[in-house]
Amino acid sequence: MPSLKALKTRITSVKSTRKITKAMQMVAAAKLRRAQDAAEQARPYTERFNAVMAGLAQAASGSASAPRLLSGTGSDKVHLLVVMTAERGLCGGFNSSIAKIARQHADNLTKTGKTVKILTVGKKGREALKRDWGKAFVGHVDLSAVKRLGYSSAQDIGRDVLARFDAGEFDVATIFYSRFQSVISQIPTAQQIIPASFESSGATALYDYEPSEEAILSDLLPRGVATQIFAALLENAASEQGARMSAMDNATRNAGEMIDRLTIEFNRSRQAKITNELIEIISGAEAL
Amino acid sequence: MADTVQFDLVSPERRLASVQAREVQLPGADGDMTAMADHAPTITTLRPGILRVVHASGTDDYVVFGGFAEIGPTAVSVLAEQALPRSEVTQSVFDGMIAVAKAGSGSVDEVAKTLADMIAVGDQIGLSARA
Numbered sequence: 001m002p003s004l005k006a007l008k009t010r011i012t013s014v015k016s017t018r019k020i021t022k023a024m025q026m027v028a029a030a031k032l033r034r035a036q037d038a039a040e041q042a043r044p045y046t047e048r049f050n051a052v053m054a055g056l057a058q059a060a061s062g063s064a065s066a067p068r069l070l071s072g073t074g075s076d077k078v079h080l081l082v083v084m085t086a087e088r089g090l091c092g093g094f095n096s097s098i099a100k101i102a103r104q105h106a107d108n109l110t111k112t113g114k115t116v117k118i119l120t121v122g123k124k125g126r127e128a129l130k131r132d133w134g135k136a137f138v139g140h141v142d143l144s145a146v147k148r149l150g151y152s153s154a155q156d157i158g159r160d161v162l163a164r165f166d167a168g169e170f171d172v173a174t175i176f177y178s179r180f181q182s183v184i185s186q187i188p189t190a191q192q193i194i195p196a197s198f199e200s201s202g203a204t205a206l207y208d209y210e211p212s213e214e215a216i217l218s219d220l221l222p223r224g225v226a227t228q229i230f231a232a233l234l235e236n237a238a239s240e241q242g243a244r245m246s247a248m249d250n251a252t253r254n255a256g257e258m259i260d261r262l263t264i265e266f267n268r269s270r271q272a273k274i275t276n277e278l279i280e281i282i283s284g285a286e287a288l
Numbered sequence: 289m290a291d292t293v294q295f296d297l298v299s300p301e302r303r304l305a306s307v308q309a310r311e312v313q314l315p316g317a318d319g320d321m322t323a324m325a326d327h328a329p330t331i332t333t334l335r336p337g338i339l340r341v342v343h344a345s346g347t348d349d350y351v352v353f354g355g356f357a358e359i360g361p362t363a364v365s366v367l368a369e370q371a372l373p374r375s376e377v378t379q380s381v382f383d384g385m386i387a388v389a390k391a392g393s394g395s396v397d398e399v400a401k402t403l404a405d406m407i408a409v410g411d412q413i414g415l416s417a418r419a
Contacts (some may be wrong), residue, residue, distance in 0.1 A: 041302045048298065048367055052331060052358055151300040151369070153386075206359075210318050210332040219333050220356065223369065230300050 004273070007218030007266040011259060018255035025248035026088065032183070032241035039180070039234040046231045053224055054198040054205070056217050067214075069221040072195035073171045078115045080138070080170035081106060082110065082161065082193075084177040084232060086240040087144040091142055092247035094178060097188045099128035102176045105190055106133060113219060117170055120235075138169070149237055151230055158226030165194055177232040178239035184246050186239035193228050196221060291325050294363040295341055297350060299371045304350065305341065312364045313340040314357050323359045330359040336389075336405040338374070338412055339366065349374035351409060354387065374413060382415045 002010075060066045083102045085095045102125070106116045118133055120126040121141040139160065146153055156258075161173060173194040178186040209216055295309035312323045315337025323330075355368035372381070379408045389402050410416060 038301070042300055044296070044303055045298045045300045045367055048358070048365055052356070052367075104309075154300075206329060208328055208330040210316060210330060216333055216356065218333060223354075227300060 002269075004266065004269060007262060011262045011266065014255050014258050014262065019260065021251040021255060025245055025252060028091075028241045028245040028248060032245055035234065035238040035241050036180070039231075039238050041233060042234055046227055049220075049224065049227050053063065053196070053220060056213065056220070057196070057198050059213060060217050067218045067221055069165070069194055069225070070196055070217070073168075076114070076171050076210035078117065078170040078172075079109050080117045080119060080161070080164065080173040080194075082119045082157070082173060082175040082229075083125045083129065084119065084175060084236050085122035085128070086122070086236070087123050087142075089124060090247065091240050091244035094186065095122075095124040096128060096185075098176055098178055099125050099189045099262045101190060102129065103132060103172065105172060105176070106136070119161070119164075138164070144259050149233055151226070154230030154233055155226045157229050157233075158222065161194070161229075162222050162225060164183075175229065175232050177236045178243075180235050180238040180242060183242045186243055191228070191232070193225055196224055198224075213246055292343075293323065293325050293327075293361075295343075296363070296365045297339070297341075297352075297368065297371060299302070299355075299368050304371055304373065305348065307341065307343050307348075309341045309343045309364070311342045312366075313338075313342075314359075314364075314366070315339060315352065316357070321358075324366050326361045327359050327364075329361070330357075332357050332359070332367070333406070334368065336402060336409055338409060339368075339371075351377045353406075377413060377415070379415050381409060386410075 057070055060070065081102055083098065085098050089095065102118075106118070109116050114154060116133070116136050117138045118129060119139045119141070120129065120137065126137070126140055137239045141157055141160070143149075143153060164170060165173070172192065174190050174192045175187065176190050179189045181187055291307040292310055293312070293330055295305065295307050296303070297305040310324070314321050314323060314332070315335050317333040317335050320337070321332070326417055333356045334352055334354060337351075339350045339352050341348045341350070350368075351367040351372050352366065353370040355366065355371075357364065357366045370385075386403070386406060389399065390405055
């Protein structure tokens with residue numbers, strides 16, 4: 001049985017932990033709202049972009065002169081996995097679930113004789129994958145200095161990926177991120193970005209193209225990579241905050257339960273001590 | 289007959305404008321063009337330049353960099369990589385853009401062309417490109 005003093009210190013320490021988790025939860029809630037807004041703002045661009053690209057890609061995919069970003073390099077030996085995670089922990093299973101599907105994907109690829117290269121975005125994913133896949137790392141993008149996610153961050157990552165593609169370092173690129181569903185559910189997702197695939201929305205109007213269709217396509221495809229990375233980054237940011245919010249909510253609740261339990265224990269042992277003292281006094285008096 | 293088109297200007301980060309416009313002047317890659325109602329469906333890429341929207345309550349100018357425009361008979365959507373209302377483009381913002389363009393990837397020709405376009409934009413809005 002711990003002493004009264006020890007119990008009291010425990011209670012104080014759990015109480016201050018609860019304050020911290022509560023504060024983190026509220027900060028995450030505020031950040032989540034902002035992240036959702038940002039994702040909302042970006043949606044029209046991404047949707048339009050994909051719709052136009054779908055039309056263009058459909059027309060060009062048949063021809064032999066289709067850009068390599070669309071048709072692929074003709075082989076699928078070397079895969080680049082772009083694993084996007086958070087820079088910070090304390091957000092439940094957010095980082096580990098992304099790392100998990102990336103690891104599974106990498107395992108499957110190596111089993112079928114493919115080569116895997118990994119580009120990590122965000123410190124946490126790098127740490128999670130280091131032990132098993134450390135040798136496959138080809139680069140890392142650090143976003144910890146970025147205060148507000150902008151399109152330029154996505155462009156930088158996109159440029160990095162495209163430079164590697166142009167240098168023939170890989171054939172297929174897949175991004176791993178977490179799609180935001182709700183505060184309690186984020187879905188880790190794998191999405192292939194090179195060669196690009198666009199969901200066609202069915203019939204598209206016949207357009208005049210200026211300059212030529214091929215020129216537009218080769219101009220827009222690299223931008224498509226950046227656009228998809230940007231959308232993924234935003235989804236990831238919202239998911240991270242959502243995951244952190246629910247993790248911190250749980251932690252706050254657990255701390256509350258713990259405080260209740262400790263308080264009961266504290267009161268019991270205090271009462272036991274008092275009873276003990278009373279018995280001692282009474283039996284002392286009786287002995288006289 | 290409707291003589292306006294639904295004009296949308298979106299950048300990856302935000303939606304800048306969504307109005308009923310009488311005409312939209314675009315800096316197309318092959319030259320400027322003006323889109324009005326009942327324009328033939330066209331997709332064009334954009335060069336850095338000034339985009340002017342004429343609508344019922346006046347005209348708005350935007351500075352756009354890169355991207356493309358989708359023109360239809362009833363709607364014009366501009367998807368710009370970077371777009372700002374003209375009033376938000378100050379000298380320091382402009383200097384930053386020039387610096388980004390200078391560091392840009394692509395062949396020397398492409399960078400030179402982008403820079404030339406941007407300097408032309410600077411002249412039009414009265415900012416110097418001596419970054």
